[in-house]
Amino acid sequence: MTAIPTPISPGPSNATSGDSPNVADTNVVRTPPLKIQGIKTKAVPFIRDSVSWGGTGRWIEPFVGSAVVPLNIQPKRALLGDANPHLIHFYVAIQCGDVTSATARTFLEQEGERLRRDGQEHYYQVRERFNEHGDPHDFLFLNRACFNGLIRFNKKGYFNTPFCRKPERFRTAYITKICNQVQRAADCMAGKEWEFVCADWTDIIREAREGDFVYCDPPYAGRFTDYFNSWTDDDASRLEDCLKVLPCRFLYSMWSENKYRKNERLHDVFSDYEIRTFSHFYHLGSTEDLRNEITEALVMG
Ligand SMILES: C[S@@+](CC[C@H](N)C(=O)[O-])C[C@H]1O[C@@H](n2cnc3c(N)ncnc32)[C@H](O)[C@@H]1O
Known part of the structure; x- marks a missing residue:
């Protein structure tokens, strides 16, 4: 059963809604006003299709980033956190009308x-x-x-x-x-109970209750680090332990493999769980040899 009040089926392509403020076509992926590294725009149809939730509780997302996932899932109630205060302040500013x-x-x-x-x-x-x-x-x-x-x-x-x-x-x-994109984000949040909080993921995830749904898309360990975005294998382990004892369903996004190696650890840690994969190209540079295919994993909890 899909959780969302208005179910959205996965799009046939990576079509994104660039210009129309009102997206009637549910196959279209709503692009958020902010872009960040690791944004899940391309994976939205795959994620949306993997959500299995009654929709009674809250959508809880401790690494909300650009908010592209909740903007497309459109839960009625949500708790959305991130360690980066600027991402959080931006969406709070849209919610309260400071940014229109x-x-x-x-x-x-x-x-x-x-x-x-x-x-x-x-x-x-x-x-x-x-x-x-x-x-x-x-x-x-x-x-x-x-x-x-x-x-x-x-x-x-x-x-x-x-x-x-x-x-x-x-x-x-x-x-x-x-x-x-700003207008669409505002429209999408209007009339919904979405709480944006600047916090460490541990403070957000501990709020999860039966009936909620947790989606986690942490940084990839060792991939990219900055002040708000460092992630180690220890962090990954702590998160994985937490996910396994959640009182509700969850999805956990992580890389599965690339041209050079496979994330054996992820597959070991979640060997008892269904893991779906999705491959796409990411662009590190302008020339062909800098473009690589990456396979992302979605652990279904
Ligand atoms: C891969 S990005 C999430 C991308 C998001 N799913 C999207 O599509 O835009 C990871 C996010 O985790 C946040 N983050 C990093 N460390 C964190 C921590 N300890 N607690 C909460 N958020 C953290 C970063 O600021 C970043 O926005």
């Missing part, structure tokens, strides 16, 4: 114009301002103007990704696309 598609448009038009005029100097001014005040509109701008969309924070917790070197980036169509 209209404020985002005005802001991106204004900052985009300054970027066109002053180039990278303006990008670094906004970055400095963001590191001082943490404004969600600045975060949105940086998220879309930084190098390769790489959200990275240094040891002091300051955003430190360099400029993408595209001062013409914020053209009208691009701004419209982002604003539509």
